[in-house]
Amino acid sequence: MSGQYWRKSHNIGDSQSEFKKNALEVLRQPLEDGKVTISRSLQSLTYPSRFMLVAAMNPCPCGYLGDPTHACTCTPVAIKRYRSRISGPLLDRIDLHVEVPAVAYRDLSDTRETESSAVIAARVLQARQVQLERFKGSKVHCNAQMNARLIKKHCELDAAGHRMLELAGDKLGFSARSYSRILKVARTIADLAGSEAIHEPHLAEAIQYRSLDRKIPS
DSSP, X not given: OTTEEEESOSSOOSOGGGSOHHHHHTTHXXXXXXXXXXXXXXXXXXXXXXXXXXXXXXSSSSSOTTOSSSOOOOOHHHHHHHHTTSOHHHHHTOSOEEEEOOOOHHHHTOOOOOOOHHHHHHHHHHHHHHHHHXXXXXXXXXXXXXXXXXXXXXXXXXXXXXXXXXHHHHHHTOOHHHHHHHHHHHHHHHHHTTOSSOOHHHHHHHHHTBGGGSOOOO
């Protein structure tokens, strides 16, 4: 379907906004802590719950917001009501918000050679090895698990990077959690590029992966 958003979740259906809000909100603790606690009157049990979450939803009730060939029939109020079922605190805990537009026929029929899956997989494995070395001797295994102290140590920005993040934050109103997610994603993008430092292109790409933090058009 055109204009879908893909995000961090695990097999919870075609449209995350179709789930009841209170059912979605219980994902916040396991996403944040990697564990889930079940409390009853006599006891409380905690289970490990570290998982990768991938979810999808339409950009609006009709599904055509932003589509170049179909006009969206939704009002700004309807779009806001639809998206409000996914709360800000839940969005803050999702690393990537990616808009996926409809694919044109010319792109589907393009026969030009592209980067193979094997080449991409090798780059990912190399980046994971870099992260294993980075956190060697600790309980952290990858960038996603970094706490505030590790983010400060391994996600240092230069003056231009700080300025870019400040301008983006002023425009989009990032929360503190969003800043942390952006830095961790930028660190991973830099690892994939084989760069020891986070540069402006890495940071700019990470910021682009926060599409649901942007304001709804009026």
